[in-house]
Amino acid sequence: xxxxxxSDLLGDFLDGTLDGDxxxxxxxxxxxxxxxxxxxxxxxxxxxxxxxxxxxFIAPPNERALWLRVRNTIEAxxxxxxxxxxxxxxxxxxxxxxxxxxxxxANKRWALSLPQLTAAVxxxxxxVSVITTIGMQRLASQTAGLGTQPARSPKKLNPDQMVAIEYxxxxxxxxxxxxxxxxxxxxxxxxxxxxxxxxxxLKELDESPHDEISEEALNAAMRDxxxxxxxxxxx
Amino acid sequence: xxxTQFIPHLPAVCAALFCARRRTSRRLRLLAASCIAxxxxxxxxxxxxxIFAQHKFSKTYPTRxxxxxxxxxxxxxIEVIGWGRDEIKITADMEAPAARFTPVLKDDGLxxxxxxxxxxxxxxxxxxxxxxxxxxxxxxxxxxRGNITVHNVQGAMVRAVVTTEGDINLTGIRANRVxxxxxxxxxxxxxxxxxxxxxxxxxxxxxxxxxxxxxxGFNLTATAPRTRNINLGEFAGKGSWDFQSNNRRVTGKVGDxxxxxxxxxxxxxxxxxxx
Numbered sequence: 321x322x323x324x325x326x327s328d329l330l331g332d333f334l335d336g337t338l339d340g341d342x343x344x345x346x347x348x349x350x351x352x353x354x355x356x357x358x359x360x361x362x363x364x365x366x367x368x369x370x371x372x373x374x375x376x377f378i379a380p381p382n383e384r385a386l387w388l389r390v391r392n393t394i395e396a397x398x399x400x401x402x403x404x405x406x407x408x409x410x411x412x413x414x415x416x417x418x419x420x421x422x423x424x425x426a427n428k429r430w431a432l433s434l435p436q437l438t439a440a441v442x443x444x445x446x447x448v449s450v451i452t453t454i455g456m457q458r459l460a461s462q463t464a465g466l467g468t469q470p471a472r473s474p475k476k477l478n479p480d481q482m483v484a485i486e487y488x489x490x491x492x493x494x495x496x497x498x499x500x501x502x503x504x505x506x507x508x509x510x511x512x513x514x515x516x517x518x519x520x521x522l523k524e525l526d527e528s529p530h531d532e533i534s535e536e537a538l539n540a541a542m543r544d545x546x547x548x549x550x551x552x553x554x555x
Numbered sequence: 556x557x558x559t560q561f562i563p564h565l566p567a568v569c570a571a572l573f574c575a576r577r578r579t580s581r582r583l584r585l586l587a588a589s590c591i592a593x594x595x596x597x598x599x600x601x602x603x604x605x606i607f608a609q610h611k612f613s614k615t616y617p618t619r620x621x622x623x624x625x626x627x628x629x630x631x632x633i634e635v636i637g638w639g640r641d642e643i644k645i646t647a648d649m650e651a652p653a654a655r656f657t658p659v660l661k662d663d664g665l666x667x668x669x670x671x672x673x674x675x676x677x678x679x680x681x682x683x684x685x686x687x688x689x690x691x692x693x694x695x696x697x698x699x700r701g702n703i704t705v706h707n708v709q710g711a712m713v714r715a716v717v718t719t720e721g722d723i724n725l726t727g728i729r730a731n732r733v734x735x736x737x738x739x740x741x742x743x744x745x746x747x748x749x750x751x752x753x754x755x756x757x758x759x760x761x762x763x764x765x766x767x768x769x770x771x772g773f774n775l776t777a778t779a780p781r782t783r784n785i786n787l788g789e790f791a792g793k794g795s796w797d798f799q800s801n802n803r804r805v806t807g808k809v810g811d812x813x814x815x816x817x818x819x820x821x822x823x824x825x826x827x828x829x830x
Contacts, residue, residue: 498677503630506700510719510738513760517821520781533800537780537821544738544759551699551718554674555629 321349326356334364481542488549495555507552514548517541612647616660621691621710623664628698629673631681637690637707637727644687651680664693693730702740722761737761745830748773750813760822769793769829772810776817777825779803784824 326349332338333346350357432440496504521538524531620641626633631650643665645658653676656669673679681701688694693710696703702722703715709729717723717737725735728746735742736757744756745766754773756763767773769789777785783802787794796807818825 500630500678500680503700506719510759513739513822517759517781520822524780531800533778533780533803536778540757540819541759541821548718548738554670555699 321345323349323353323356326350326353327359330356330360330363334360334367477538477542481546485546485549488546488553491553492549495553499555503555507548511545511548514541514545518545610649612645612649612656614658615642615644616658616665617642618660618665618689620689621693622689623693623695623710624667624686624688625664625695626667626684626686626697627670628667628682628684628696628701629669629679630698630700631683632701632704633683633696633698634685634704635694635696635706635708636685636687637692637709638687639690640687641689643689643692646685648683649680650682651678653677653679654682656682670699747771748814748816750811752814754814754816754818756818758820758823761820762823763818763820763825764828765816765818765826766828766830770810771814772808772812773814773816774808774812775806777805778819779821779823779825781822782820782824784826786824786826788827789829790827 326346329338329342329346333343338346350360492507496507499507518538518541521534521541524534525538528534618641622643624635624643626635645667647656654669654673655676656667656672659666659668667684669679669682683701688708690707691710692708693712694705694708695712695714696705697716697718698721699718700721701717702724703717704724705713705715705726705728706724707727711730712732712734713725713728713730714732714734715723715725716735717740719737720739721737722740723735723737723742725733725743726745728744729749730746731749731752733744733746733752733754733756735744735755738758739760740758741761742756742758742763743766744754744764746754747768748754748771750772756765767790775794777787779785780803785802785805787796787805790809794807794809796805798805
């Protein structure tokens with residue numbers, strides 16, 4: 321007998337179910353083959369340990385308590401899953417509800433009677449008129465104050481230039497008291513002339529917004545004003 | 556600016572001296588004379604400081620013929636005249652003691668900066684300049700207030716800028732580049748326009764008068780947006796003109812159009828005269 325056939329028959333041999341000839345041949349091989357003999361000894365020792373501890377593994381100390389614990393654990397896991405599913409279902413239901421409201425509003429077919437429609441149109445017209453009137457009055461009150469202050473027309477003057485002019489004007493006012501009276505008078509007089517030129521140009525541009533010469537005149541006057549203020553702010 | 560000053564005590568002192576000489580003895584006259592002399596000294600000491608503060612500056616700098624003069628004044632008259640010498644002569648009257656300037660002669664020109672030399676000082680007053688320069692000088696003048704006159708200068712450039720008010724008179728000019736501007740005040744420009752030259756005259760309120768050689772060729776852009784008062788004089792018949800935007804601007808060419816002339820007067824007139 322060879323080792324391969326021996327390993328096939330070893331299990332039956334140890335169980336005692338192997339018949340006469342095979343048993344004798346296998347016994348002879350196990351006596352001769354050291355490796356197969358070791359395998360037989362290891363398997364036999366495992367089988368012996370298993371046989372001795374059988375009662376300990378088969379019968380738990382408190383079988384009922386074990387099953388109760390198992391059942392509680394399963395029930396707890398099941399209830400958590402159910403709660404999560406319920407919450408998701410509620411959220412989706414709420415979302416569907418909102419969508420439904422918007423969809424309903426959007427898809428609603430408005431059916432107005434003629435008096436209702438007329439009333440709605442009148443209300444819209446009155447509302448727009450009131451808003452426009454208030455806006456125009458405010459605009460008119462703003463432009464009415466522009467007479468002597470050309471620098472306040474926001475639509476045609478460069479905002480950066482306006483900021484610079486305001487800054488320079490403050491500096492000039494701080495230093496003005498130290499100047500010679502003739503210098504002060506000359507400055508005021510000429511600033512007035514430049515402002516009058518700016519006013520003229522703004523008026524022309526109000527009448528003809530695309531008038532190139534008025535625009536050039538306005539730009540030149542603003543440059544002159546900046547230059548005047550810059551030079552006098554250093555005096 | 557007043558150039559002669561008056562000491563108010565002087566007539567009374569003279570009258571007292573005259574009376575003393577007529578009516579009293581010699582000893583008394585001597586006493587009176589001493590008193591009067593003392594009083595006179597006190598009077599002079601007590602006279603307003605500005606009477607004696609006014610002082611003059613005069614200096615001559617040898618230069619080459621095509622020198623540059625750069626003057627940045629604060630307030631006062633500036634008169635620059637070309638002459639046949641290779642030197643610059645500066646004469647200046649200073650109204651207030653705070654007025655200071657130190658001309659700096661460099662390789663590229665003579666620099667006078669009253670603005671910088673008096674920065675931050677109170678009541679500097681007028682500084683009136685009279686400067687004689689070689690004919691071929693380049694002249695660059697600026698003042699915050701006061702008239703500018705340039706006469707007989709034929710260098711590369713003449714520039715005269717008055718930041719506020721003051722007349723500008725440019726006469727006998729023969730330069731390739733001329734620029735004059737003020738806010739208020741007249742500009743008078745009497746010059747030869749050179750081929751390839753650029754000439755720019757700008758005022759906000761005042762009159763601009765140009766006296767130009769009848770044979771000059773130039774391209775003109777003249778703008779008077781407020782008054783529409785652009786009078787081309789004899790040049791009206793010598794060039795081809797385009798009157799734009801209700802006569803607020805005139806453009807056109809005279810002769811070969813060799814020079815370029817731009818003039819803008821926001822609230823005044825522009826008048827051409829030929830010579």
